[in-house]
Amino acid sequence: MAEPMTEAGPVALRTSPLAHLEERMRAAAVPGARGVTLTERPFLTMVNLRVGPGSEAADRIEHTLGARLPRRCGDTTSAGPHTVVWLGPDEWLVLSSAEGAVLTAELRAALGPAPGSAVDVSANRTTLELSGPSSRQVLEKGCPLDLHPRALGPGRAVSTTVGPVAVLLWQVDDAPTYRLFPRSSFADYLGRWLIDAMEEFRGPEVP
Amino acid sequence: MLLITCPWCGPRDETEYHYGGQAHVPYPETPADLTDEQWAAYVFYRDNPKGPFAERWMHSIGCRRWFNVLRDTATHEVLTSYRLDEPRPELPQAGGNR
Structure with missing residues (x-):
């Protein structure tokens, strides 16, 4: 983390946890009214943030991010490149397209000497995007x-399991599009699990 | 399958939680002064009531926080759940627990 990440350096050399499944995920896409697609969106910046809710340090961090820290389970807030997801009463995950080292340094500066932490955990998880009219049915298998719209809607993010894999599940829009954040080492299993679960929607609906 | 309400995340399936045994077992104030028998009682001996029982659970898949649950050991009914900094709620038929 100390050395600067340049395009010629580690950034160009890194491989995403699901690079080997890219072709299979593309082939598994189902078009049409029962359609569902699966893609990986690798290398998203994620910063784990712990700070006392309502403290002065939390105010400084909210000012730095430009977004409030959500206070209830399932809530998310976003501003510019950042989305803040509730993980626990004093724990959040900042998802961002900004550079990880820079964002972490900013958050650490905002935290100051107050109790808490801001840690770059970008390599901890990868991002799977499941989208299309059948995507809710695919997830409901496991x-x-x-996940019904009365309980989970766009902008909601919760920690749960899909199959046996613990994921952070974020519904992005009404398509519906879901983003799943499994740990990198479980991503291969989850990717294959989802490809298998998508298979049935290729054929006609079984009454 | 139990449906347990996490004080922070709301109702979730039992599979999202880990069990932590009996709640409200205070750590001895002067552990060095305990006899072997007293230490064994603290470490190994737990109540086993038939009826409401206060126990610890952790929402390991969700917010990763410990909290307490009042559960009926005979019917498996989850009566209530409460945070660690809250006292054990009074029930109409409380008993079987210290």
Whole structure:
């Protein structure tokens, strides 16, 4: 982390946890009214943030991010390149397209000497994007959470499981599009699990 | 399958949680002065009531926080859940626990 990440350096050399499944995920896409697609959006910056809610340090961090820290389970806030996801009563995950080292340094500066932490955990998880009219049915095969629009809507993000894999599940829009954040080492299993779960939507609906 | 309400995340399936045994077992104030028998009682001996039982659970898949649950050991009914800094709620038929 100390050495600067340049295009010629580690950034150009890194491989995403699902690079080897890219072709299979593309082939698994189902078009049409029962359509569903699966893609990986690798190398998203993620910063784990811990700070006392409502403290002065939290105010400084909210000012730095330009977004409030959500206070309830499932809530997200966003501003510019950042989206803040609630992980616990004093824990958040900042998803961002900004550079990880820069964002972490900014958050650490805002935290100051107050108790808490800001840690770049970008390599901890990868991002799978599941989109299309059937995507909710695909997830419902293995997610214990109520994904019906009355319970989960766009802009909601919750920690749960899909199959046996613990993920952070974020519904992005009404398509519906979901982003799943599994740990990198479980991503291969989850990717294959989702490809398998998508398979049935290729054929006609079984009454 | 139990449906347990996490004080922070709301109702979730039992599979999202880890069990932590009996709640409200205070750590001995002067552990060095305990006899072997007293130490064994603290470490190994737990209540086993039939009826409401206060126990610790952790929402390991969600917010990763410990909290307490009042559960009926006979019917498996989850009566209530509460944070660690809250006292054990009174129930109409409380008992079987210290």
